[in-house]
Amino acid sequence: MADQVLNVENLSIDIPLSGDILHAVDGISISVNKGETLCIVGESGCGKSLTSLAIMDLLPQKAVRTVDKLELNGSSILNYSDRQMSDVRGSKIGMIFQEPMTSLNPSFTVENQMVETLARHRNIRGKEAKKLAVQMLEKVGITPAKQRLKQYPHQLSGGLRQRVMIAMTLLCEPELIIADEPTTALDVTIQAQILELLTRLQADFNTGLILITHDLGVVAKSADRVAVMYAGQIVEEGSVYEIFDNPSHPYTRGLLSCIPVPGKIKRGEHLGSIPGMVPSLIGEFTECRFAGRWGDTLGKEEENIAHLVPIEGVDYAFLVHGTTDHVVRFCCNSCLKKSKSKISKGVN
Amino acid sequence: MITYALKRSILAILVALTVSMISFSLLYISSDPAIAMAGETASDADIEAIRELYGFDRPIVVQYWEWLKKAASGDLGKSYYFRTDVSHLIAERLPTTMTLGLCAIIFAIGLAVPLGVASAIRPNSIIDRVSLFLSVMGQALPSFWFALILIVLFSVNLRWLPVSGSDTWQHFVMPTIVLGYYAAPAIMRLTRTGMLEVLSTDYIRTARAKGLRPPVVLFKHALRNAIIPVVSLAAVQFGFMLGGSIVVETIFALHGAGFLAWESITRNDLPTVQGLILAFSLFYIILTLIADLINAWLDPRIRIG
Ligand SMILES: Nc1ncnc2c1ncn2[C@@H]1O[C@H](COP(=O)(O)OP(=O)(O)OP(=O)(O)O)[C@@H](O)[C@H]1O
Ligand SMILES: [Mg+2]
Numbered sequence A: 001m002a003d004q005v006l007n008v009e010n011l012s013i014d015i016p017l018s019g020d021i022l023h024a025v026d027g028i029s030i031s032v033n034k035g036e037t038l039c040i041v042g043e044s045g046c047g048k049s050l051t052s053l054a055i056m057d058l059l060p061q062k063a064v065r066t067v068d069k070l071e072l073n074g075s076s077i078l079n080y081s082d083r084q085m086s087d088v089r090g091s092k093i094g095m096i097f098q099e100p101m102t103s104l105n106p107s108f109t110v111e112n113q114m115v116e117t118l119a120r121h122r123n124i125r126g127k128e129a130k131k132l133a134v135q136m137l138e139k140v141g142i143t144p145a146k147q148r149l150k151q152y153p154h155q156l157s158g159g160l161r162q163r164v165m166i167a168m169t170l171l172c173e174p175e176l177i178i179a180d181e182p183t184t185a186l187d188v189t190i191q192a193q194i195l196e197l198l199t200r201l202q203a204d205f206n207t208g209l210i211l212i213t214h215d216l217g218v219v220a221k222s223a224d225r226v227a228v229m230y231a232g233q234i235v236e237e238g239s240v241y242e243i244f245d246n247p248s249h250p251y252t253r254g255l256l257s258c259i260p261v262p263g264k265i266k267r268g269e270h271l272g273s274i275p276g277m278v279p280s281l282i283g284e285f286t287e288c289r290f291a292g293r294w295g296d297t298l299g300k301e302e303e304n305i306a307h308l309v310p311i312e313g314v315d316y317a318f319l320v321h322g323t324t325d326h327v328v329r330f331c332c333n334s335c336l337k338k339s340k341s342k343i344s345k346g347v348n
Numbered sequence B: 001m002i003t004y005a006l007k008r009s010i011l012a013i014l015v016a017l018t019v020s021m022i023s024f025s026l027l028y029i030s031s032d033p034a035i036a037m038a039g040e041t042a043s044d045a046d047i048e049a050i051r052e053l054y055g056f057d058r059p060i061v062v063q064y065w066e067w068l069k070k071a072a073s074g075d076l077g078k079s080y081y082f083r084t085d086v087s088h089l090i091a092e093r094l095p096t097t098m099t100l101g102l103c104a105i106i107f108a109i110g111l112a113v114p115l116g117v118a119s120a121i122r123p124n125s126i127i128d129r130v131s132l133f134l135s136v137m138g139q140a141l142p143s144f145w146f147a148l149i150l151i152v153l154f155s156v157n158l159r160w161l162p163v164s165g166s167d168t169w170q171h172f173v174m175p176t177i178v179l180g181y182y183a184a185p186a187i188m189r190l191t192r193t194g195m196l197e198v199l200s201t202d203y204i205r206t207a208r209a210k211g212l213r214p215p216v217v218l219f220k221h222a223l224r225n226a227i228i229p230v231v232s233l234a235a236v237q238f239g240f241m242l243g244g245s246i247v248v249e250t251i252f253a254l255h256g257a258g259f260l261a262w263e264s265i266t267r268n269d270l271p272t273v274q275g276l277i278l279a280f281s282l283f284y285i286i287l288t289l290i291a292d293l294i295n296a297w298l299d300p301r302i303r304i305g
Helices: A048-056 A082-088 A110-122 A126-139 A145-149 A158-170 A188-205 A216-222 A240-245 A250-257 A333-342 B002-030 B033-038 B044-053 B060-072 B086-121 B126-140 B143-157 B170-199 B202-209 B214-251 B257-266 B270-298
Strands: A004-017 A020-033 A037-041 A064-066 A069-072 A093-096 A176-180 A208-213 A225-230 A233-239 A308-310 A317-320 A327-329
Touching (some): A004 A048, A020 A037, A048 A176, A093 A158, A110 A126, A126 A145, A126 A158, A176 A188, A216 A240, A233 A240, A233 A250, B002 B060, B086 B214, B143 B170, B143 B214, B170 B214, B257 B270
Parallel strands (some): A037 A225, A093 A176
Antiparallel strands (some): A004 A020, A004 A064, A004 A069
16 A cells, blocks of 8 residues: 555564563554554553564564564565664654653753754754754643753653653654553543644644554544454454444453443443453463453353454454454454354444 | 752861861870870870870860861871971872872773673673673772782783882872772672663663664763762772772882871871871862762752752
8 A cells, every 4th residue: 555654464572581482472463554543452461562662673682573574665674774773763653652751861951852863863953953843842732842942851740741752753753653652651631632632743744653552542532443452462453433333352342341431331330341361471372362251241142243254364363244454363263153152243 | 050069068068077076086085195295105294294285185175176277277287206297298198199099090980881881781791791700800809919919910020010109100000900990890880780770761762762873872861871870989989099098008109198197097196197087088078079069960850959
C-alpha cells in the first residue's frame, strides 16, 4: 500500500534467562498507514513495550529479535546499521514513553533537550532552532513557552513534562509516532487532555500513530484500528467498530466485559474480570495460552461461529465475516473448539 | 546559584569555627602545654612560670578567643621546636604537599573515571575485569609496599627516577602514582556503578530514541549525571590524601606538611600541630565547598530548589 508507514511481519522477541528462554513476543505482524491510529491493547507483561522497542531497535542488549519484514515507507530497515538506525530514530519514528517524570534528563533545560534533536536530524541550530521549539511548545499548549524553555524538568508537572515530550517528538515531524502508554502516569483530567492533543496533532501532521494502552476507553476514543495482544501474540485485530461490536476472541470479550458501561451495570453488581493468570512465557508452550481462563464472562450463547472464515495456510487464524481487516487467531485446536461453543455473533 | 553559593559559604565558615574550637580544646585537654614546653628536667616553679608567661592559667574560653583573634590575622604562634612562626613553617611546607595532592588526585581521576566509564559501557568485558583487578590491587596493596616496589623498579633497576627529595618534577612522579593509585579504586567503582545506574534510566532511553549518537548519549546525557557523586568523593579523597601523604612523604623524603605534622606530633610541638590541623581542616572545608559548588553547577535540582 502506498501510504503504509510501517509494516512489521512475524516479529518475535526472545529473552534468554538463566537456563531458559522467555518468548516475550511470538510472531506478531502489524502495519500502520499515514494518519492512522493503531491501538495495541493487552494486559501488563504481554509484550507491548518490547514490541515498540523492537521497532526502534532499542531492545535490551540480551533480547533477541527475529523478524521477517520491517519496512518503513515501503523500504526495508531490517538490515540497517546502528548508525543508519539512529538516523531513523527521532527523525522518522518518534517515541513517547509511559513515564513523563523520568523520561527527561534532569540536568538539562527543556530548550537544550529540544534543540539538540533539531541539530541532530535537521541541522537547525541557534535562533532558528529556538524559534521552532517555542512554536512547538505553543502548539502543545504550553504557555508561556519562552519561559518554559529555560526551565528544568523538575520545575514542571507530570502533565507538562509529557507535553514537552510530545513537542520534542514532533519537532522533527516523524512519519510514525509510537506512544507507549503516554497517559498511564497522569491523572484522569490530564490524561484526556494529552490524548486529545496527541490525536489532534497526529491529524495535523498526518503521522501514523501506534498507541499502546490497556485502557479500552482510550481505544474507543482514539483508535482507527485495534490489535489485541495476549501473552506475546496478537489474538484479534480489526477496526475499532468491529472489535467493540463484534469481539470474536474470548480474550477480547473478556477485556470488554471488564469495562463498566453506565446504565448497564447495576448498583452492587460486580464488574467483569478475566479469571486466572497470564501463562508464563518461559520455555515452550505445551498447552493453550488461554487454558483455564474461560470464565462466565465470555458469554453463554449457543454455538454460532458462522462468521469465522478460515485463512488458508495459517493455523487457527480466521477472518470474521470474510472482511480482510478483522482477523482472529486462536492458539490451539482445543482453544478454537472451546470458543466455537462460546462465541456468538453480535454481543451487546 | 548565587544564593546557594552564599548559603553554602556561611555554612562552611560555621564548620570552620567549630573545627577550630574542637582542635583547640582537644589539644589542651590531652596534655599540659606548660609541661611540654618546659621539658623533662624543669622544676615545678619553672613550669608555673611558663604557665603564667604564656597565659595557660587563664580560662580556656579566653585562651581560645585570644588564639582565634591571632589565628585570623595569620599569627599561629611560635613553634616550640623551631622557635619560628608556625605560619611561616606551614607556608614553607604546604606547597610541596599541595602539589603532591593535586598531582595525585588528577592522576587518580584521570585513571579512574575513564576506566569506570569503559567498564560500565561493557560490563563483564575484558576492560571491566582489568579495572576490577586494578582496583582490588589498589585497595589491597599497602602504600609503603607499593612505593618500595616502584623505587626498586624505576630508581634502582631502571634508574629513570630519583629515589628521594623534592627538587624537580621527577621527584614527584612516584609519590603521585603511589598516592593517586590508592585513591583511584573508590573513584573507579563509584563511576562504574553511577554510569551503570544512569545508563538504565528512562532519560537515556529517551536520548537513544531521539537518535542521538552514542558519544552524545554517553558523555552529555549519562556522564554528567553519573559524575555528581564522584565529585564529592574526589574532594573527600583529596582531603584524605593530605593526611595520607604523611607516609608517602616520609618514604620519599618529601619535606611537605604531612612530614612536618608527623615530626611535630612526636616532638609534642603543640602550636605547630594545632596550626597544621587548622590548615588541613580549612583546606578540607574549602574542598567540600568547591565540590558542592561544582555539583550545584552540574545539577539544577540543587541549584534551583
Ligand atoms: N529487560 C528484560 N529482561 C527480562 N525480561 C523482560 C525485560 N523486559 C521485559 N521483560 C519481560 O517481557 C515481557 C513483556 O514485557 P513488556 O514490557 O513488553 O510488557 P508490557 O506489555 O509493556 O507491559 P506493561 O503494560 O506493564 O507495560 C514481560 O513478561 C517482562 O517481564
Ligand atoms: Mg509497557
